[in-house]
Amino acid sequence: MMQSKTVEIAVGIFVALGLGALFILAMQVSNLSNLGGDDGYEVRAGFDNIGGLKVRSPVTVAGVRVGRVAAIDYDDENYQAEVILRIDPRFDAFPLDTSASIFTSGLLGEQYVALEPGGDMEYLRDGDRITLTQSALVLEQLIGKFLFSQADKE
Amino acid sequence: MAGMIRRLGRWGLSFFERLGRGHLFLLEALAGLPSLLSRPGLVVQQLYSVGVLSLLIIVVSGLFVGMVLGLQGYNTLVGFGAEQSLGMLVALTLVREMGPVVTALLFAGRAGSALTAEIGLMKATEQLSGMEMMAVDPMRRVVAPRFLAGFISMPLLAAIFSTVGIYGGYFVGVGLLGVDAGAFWSQIQDKVDLHEDIYNGVIKSLVFGFAVTWIAVFEGYDATPTSEGVSRATTRTVVHGALAVLALNFVLTALMFGEI
Incomplete structure (x- = not known):
């Protein structure tokens, strides 16, 4: 031994x-290092259609990731999807009239929420709601619109 | 015809007998664990022979598996212009699957066979019955510390394997093939989830460690006490251990990641 x-x-x-x-x-x-724990503030946004957005999808401004989707829920009063965005505390100066859109990264990439700052003097605070939203583009709807527009022309 | 049925019956009986013996053995071994608290030295000794001595093969295999993943992944991904995702591919493959599974297979070959041979030889040379004669319970003195050591070593070895593998992939991808280092790590951190991937990988390796050590120790303890019996038991450890790991891996993967 x-x-x-x-x-x-x-x-x-x-x-x-x-x-x-x-x-x-x-x-x-x-992803522990860029989760940032539970700090940060939450902003709500209602979308007519969130497409393939998932919890933990990125939230970006001008292409820079500033937070993540914390939760997705259905709001049965407005018949909308209620998305809760958790934004890093470093980025705390978004005007109240910031708009949110759901885009797809690349052709087949995953979907993310892009924020576009507006011009309001007040800033978004915890629990505020983004009112200007643009839904995800759903391929079938696009094709449908295209077909209808073609039919109208004739 | 009657002979065939008789053989089938005998085979069935002996199968269930072994199965039952294996589980009773497991219960006894688990019951022997608390007595180790007063003698931690036994476990340290076994951690050395089970864990430390397996370290070399784990580190070297991890490095090469990671490097091969880097190469193959690069060759496939570059066709889609997606070589930036190499880090994610290497890390997810290692953390979710390769780390626990390959470590468990190597562990069964390196440590499991040694455990079986050691205990089997102890039995063949009547050391175990000698211990019983001296009122030393071999379950507590021999089996329990080896069992615990295997259970502790596996997750540590699997974590070392995955980490070394990721650095191997980094070396090939970033060092040799020119993938951007920042993209490599950011893709990894973006896609590898602490709970979903790393915790589940650790759980997998714990389960595999439990299964492989159980099989190894039981085969040794249950071996026919001849040199041929010990050699057969050692072979069985490696074969059954590998089969158990691969089958359990499918079940665990289906439970953790699948949507079945």
Whole structure:
């Protein structure tokens, strides 16, 4: 049998390596570092159609990611999808009349919420509601519109 | 005809007998775990032979698996102009599947076979009955520490495998093939979810560690006490361990990621 001190040191190094690897996986590899925990403020927005938007989809302004979709719900008074956007506390100066649209990144990419700042002097605060929204483009609807417009021409 | 039915019956009986013995054995081994609290040295000794000695093969395989994933992934993705997603492909493959599964297969080959051979030889040379004679319970003295050590080592080894593999993919993708380093890491961080991917990977490796160690220790303890019996038990450990890991992997993947 090997000297017990050497064995203990080797086991200690092994366990430290293993835990270190888990730590690297959690911090460097996973999204933990850019989740930002639960801080940030929440803004609501109602969309007629959210298409393929999912919880945790990105929220961007001018292409820069400023937050994520925190929750998606259905509002049965307005017959709309209620999307809760959680925005990083660093970006706290969006005018009240900011508009939100759902776009697709690339041709087949995933969908995201793009915010476009307006000109109001007041800023959006936690719990505010974005009123100017533009729904996701649904391919079938586009094709349908196109077909109707063709039919009208004739 | 009658002989065939008789053989089938005998086979069935012995199958269920082994199955039952295996589970009773597991219960006994688990019952022996609390007694380890007073003798942690036994577990440390086993962690050394099960974990530390497997480290080399895990690190080297992880590195090469990651490098191959980087190469193959790059060659496929570049056809779509999507080589920026290489990091995501390598990391998700490793964390979700390759890390736990390949580690468990290597673990069954490296540590599992050693456990079976060691316990089997102890039985063949009548050390186990000698212990019983001296009122030392071999379940507590021999089986329980090995069981616990295997259970602890597997997730650590799998995490090391995945981490080394991701750096291997990074080396090939960023170092040799010229993928942008920032895109590599940002794609990884964007797509790998702490709960969905990393926790589930750890759960997988815990389950695999449990299954492989159980099979290895049981096969050793249950081996026919001859040199041939020990060699057969060792083979069975590797074969059954690998089959159990692959089958469990499908079930766990379906439960965790599938929408079946």
